[in-house]
Amino acid sequence: MSLLSCNKLDIKIAEKQICHNLSLTINPGENWAILGMNGCGKTTLLHHLAGLLPVQAGEIQVNETNIEQLSRRQIAQQLSLLLQHQEDYFPGTVLEAVLVGRHPHLKSWQWETDSDKQLALEALQLVGLNDFADRAILTLSGGERQRVALATLLVQQTAIRLLDEPVNHLDIHHQHEVMKMISSNNNQVANVFVLHDVNLAVRYCDHVLLMPENGETIQGSCDKILTPENLSALYQHPIREITHQQQRWFIADSH
Amino acid sequence: MRPLAFITVLALLSIVLIISSLFMGSIPLSWKTVWLSLLGSNTETSSMIVTELRLPRALAAFATGALLAQAGALMQVLVRNPLADPYILGVSGGAATAVLIGMLLGFTSAFGLTSLAFIGALVAMFLVFVLAHQKGNWTPTRLLLTGVVIAAGWGAAISLILTISPSNNLHGMLFWLMGDLSYSNSVSFAFTALIIGLILSMLLSSQLNVLIRGDKLAATLGINLKQLHIKIYILASLLTAAAVVQAGSIGFVGFIVPHLIRLAGITDHRYLLPAATLGGGLLVLVADTAARTLIAPQQLPVGIITALIGIPLFLYLLQREAKQ
Numbered sequence: 001m002s003l004l005s006c007n008k009l010d011i012k013i014a015e016k017q018i019c020h021n022l023s024l025t026i027n028p029g030e031n032w033a034i035l036g037m038n039g040c041g042k043t044t045l046l047h048h049l050a051g052l053l054p055v056q057a058g059e060i061q062v063n064e065t066n067i068e069q070l071s072r073r074q075i076a077q078q079l080s081l082l083l084q085h086q087e088d089y090f091p092g093t094v095l096e097a098v099l100v101g102r103h104p105h106l107k108s109w110q111w112e113t114d115s116d117k118q119l120a121l122e123a124l125q126l127v128g129l130n131d132f133a134d135r136a137i138l139t140l141s142g143g144e145r146q147r148v149a150l151a152t153l154l155v156q157q158t159a160i161r162l163l164d165e166p167v168n169h170l171d172i173h174h175q176h177e178v179m180k181m182i183s184s185n186n187n188q189v190a191n192v193f194v195l196h197d198v199n200l201a202v203r204y205c206d207h208v209l210l211m212p213e214n215g216e217t218i219q220g221s222c223d224k225i226l227t228p229e230n231l232s233a234l235y236q237h238p239i240r241e242i243t244h245q246q247q248r249w250f251i252a253d254s255h
Numbered sequence: 256m257r258p259l260a261f262i263t264v265l266a267l268l269s270i271v272l273i274i275s276s277l278f279m280g281s282i283p284l285s286w287k288t289v290w291l292s293l294l295g296s297n298t299e300t301s302s303m304i305v306t307e308l309r310l311p312r313a314l315a316a317f318a319t320g321a322l323l324a325q326a327g328a329l330m331q332v333l334v335r336n337p338l339a340d341p342y343i344l345g346v347s348g349g350a351a352t353a354v355l356i357g358m359l360l361g362f363t364s365a366f367g368l369t370s371l372a373f374i375g376a377l378v379a380m381f382l383v384f385v386l387a388h389q390k391g392n393w394t395p396t397r398l399l400l401t402g403v404v405i406a407a408g409w410g411a412a413i414s415l416i417l418t419i420s421p422s423n424n425l426h427g428m429l430f431w432l433m434g435d436l437s438y439s440n441s442v443s444f445a446f447t448a449l450i451i452g453l454i455l456s457m458l459l460s461s462q463l464n465v466l467i468r469g470d471k472l473a474a475t476l477g478i479n480l481k482q483l484h485i486k487i488y489i490l491a492s493l494l495t496a497a498a499v500v501q502a503g504s505i506g507f508v509g510f511i512v513p514h515l516i517r518l519a520g521i522t523d524h525r526y527l528l529p530a531a532t533l534g535g536g537l538l539v540l541v542a543d544t545a546a547r548t549l550i551a552p553q554q555l556p557v558g559i560i561t562a563l564i565g566i567p568l569f570l571y572l573l574q575r576e577a578k579q
Contacts, residue, residue: 071477073479076476083471086472087471087472091517092467100464101476103464104477108461
């Protein structure tokens, strides 16, 4: 049974074709990478898949149910989305910010239980923010704030996780820690990562969706689709493949 | 301090200060007189001062401040700005315009003016709602801009009315505009609005905690943004309207109290809303007691006192925040 799928999806924003006739099936245990140039519509596609934007043509299914028949709350219990930017206008503690991730699982009059708090503390540990629970959210650095957002996503405990540039603001150590932690899931969960680093996709993903400017997407296994030819065409920039100790690496040539 | 302890302290302080305010005024009263009056066993005129003048006035002051602070806390979440004021979207401007037109036309009954204030507040509220709410695309910025522009329009209307009014009306009008509790005549209405409002906003409070982390995140966490925005808007506007009909426009309470509570470390709206409600009540109670005792038997508009307390306090907080 697929966790998330779309059928003949067509997205057009202000005369720009984001994707054309896109059919995609995401199964439990899969890690997908979405690659493409700036402004090609990766985030827009992700927001459509999360049900934040209305479907223009085609169909999106979450757990085999049309997304338009699900309430926001029902979607939130099955699908989470890491946003590219975090908006903080109000003060609060890190623990409070993480606990909002439990909201879809609580009734409106219910308070978080000790087990919810335990879950939040464990999530903070997983993203390497062990002693941050009582810190003020407005005093965090960009990378720390990004990891708080990841912890919030973890406590939402959904089967489908969409992550828009999850390694944004992270140093190289935390990039790999986070990608490893999220992608090594137990075959119940599926992840979709929007990435700018092709090598992270090679390392941590098994499937890839390339989004060229013309909206004619290319998808398949990383092994097959991630080639210097495809990537050079995608980024309109010469890209070379190097193999070092059985690991493939892609590097950009200078013009 | 733990949030519950903080709220308990505020609640006890409220009771103490409401009772203390009964002793203060142009005629000093003894403990015994006040106590016997409250029990109903004082038959002298001093009993009337306590039960028919000072107690209703103290309760009206408390309720007004509580309504404003609660409305302020909600409005701040609605426009995603921790320094927004409940009047920011023009609810009080609409009420003031209606009341001033009433005074210009020679209305004098308190009930008539109160009704006009409420109608004016509702008109202002619906005007901003309809203008800001097009095709369901209601961003906080659009709402804020619409509200501020409409509020400026009310401001112009108020200036126009003041300009063309005969001078014998001006004193009453200015008092109303600066916030004045001596007109307040329906304490039970204010308290009913306060309690219903608090129950409704407590029901929304866990959603508010999610909403302050951003619209998109709230949507991904299962919140129906459009519905929640409308609920907060209507609730905050009605609470503001209830406060405005009690006492005109009392500035600074609605935005400074929730901000102070946040600075005290209470940022979870399930605690913040009741704490702000009590804090707002306390601030206006103290300000109004000062307003009617400082130069007694003359009375000052309470709005001047809240401004005297509010402006320096706000500037101090702003300085402190800039240093952090």
